[in-house]
Amino acid sequence: MRIPWRTVLLYGGLLALGTLLLQWLDYQRLVRSHASLVYEGLLAAGFLALGAWLGVRLLARRAPPAVFEGNRPAQAALGISDREMEVLAEIAAGHSNKEIAARLHVSPNTVKTHVARLLEKLGARRRTDALRRARELGLVP
Incomplete structure (x- = not known):
């Protein structure tokens, strides 16, 4: 007995959707139970991005050092x-x-x-x- 590809794709898609829904619910529970850690992580990531951006902006403006020619x-x-x-x-x-x-x-x-x-x-x-x-x-x- 042959199983049509459409059936395989339909069941595979439904399983993937169900897995995605379960992962989303687990993520929601994790975020609610550790909300302060999530906020601290987001704040740290924001400061990291700000520091990297400022570093690039400030260091990019420096002129390369002049080559010493000598007398x-x-x-x-x-x-x-x-x-x-x-x-x-x-x-x-x-x-x-x-x-x-x-x-x-x-x-x-x-x-x-x-x-x-x-x-x-x-x-x-x-x-x-x-x-x-x-x-x-x-x-x-």
Whole structure:
């Protein structure tokens, strides 16, 4: 005996409707018995949405930070190469010679040579003196 598809769809639809009605009644009972929790949840969701909206609005208006160009004439006058400028920027970031060597993919001895030349060109005895002088000249931010 074959069951027509219409009958299957009709019974399936009626079962789905009955399940939906039972779930709705259970939801109504849950909301009535825990009304304060539902209100608190809705209030929290509202504040969450408000905070997200305000965050997007306030943070979107900020301009991107300007890219630091450096003082090219001072760099040329002192004879500081681009590679030495990279080393100077890494020194300004607070990295050690080993860290600078790893970041720039050179040996630590090469970094020591660059640092020694920077100290000589900037007329400094220590890295901190070189950084102070470089900042005065506008070579590093």
